[in-house]
């Protein structure tokens with residue numbers, strides 16, 4: 001038996017070459033209020049390794065990653081669920097979000113000028129238009145989403161049907177939830 005490591009690794013612009021805007025540390029999220037008091041971006045070790053691959057693949061295409069969220073403490077998941085108890089868009093805290101397992105990431109692509117590619121909806125837009133391959137979106141939007149899908153899948157992440165911005169490591173569900181106690185985890189409001 002090996003000890004579970006639960007090792008969460010800090011993701012920063014300097015160490016990973018990504019843009020980070022943790023929306024749950026701001027009032028620009030679906031609840032309209034900050035949920036994190038600290039804007040710490042963390043991923044479990046294998047997800048951090050995959051993120052580095054995604055950064056390199058994107059860079060080769062003249063693009064960079066812009067992160068909206070990564071590790072999310074279980075209590076923050078509960079706060080989101082209390083606000084929107086809809087399992088299509090928010091994982092039931094009883095089952096746990098893969099964000100709380102440290103293996104999920106919400107992100108988009110930015111170009112060399114730092115401008116976000118048009119994905120058709122904003123992050124956390126909980127509508128059918130957020131779904132991958134949603135009918136009726138302009139071809140340019142579909143292409144941008146496919147670009148993100150290709151980069152993330154090549155790096156080892158899997159998508160979920162309902163949210164274009166969400167990626168996670170395959171098999172995440174089998175991993176334990178990581179609770180707040182982790183050093184460096186976002187503290188909650």
Ligand SMILES: [Zn+2]
Pocket residue numbers: 099104105106165166167
């Ligand atoms: Zn997500």
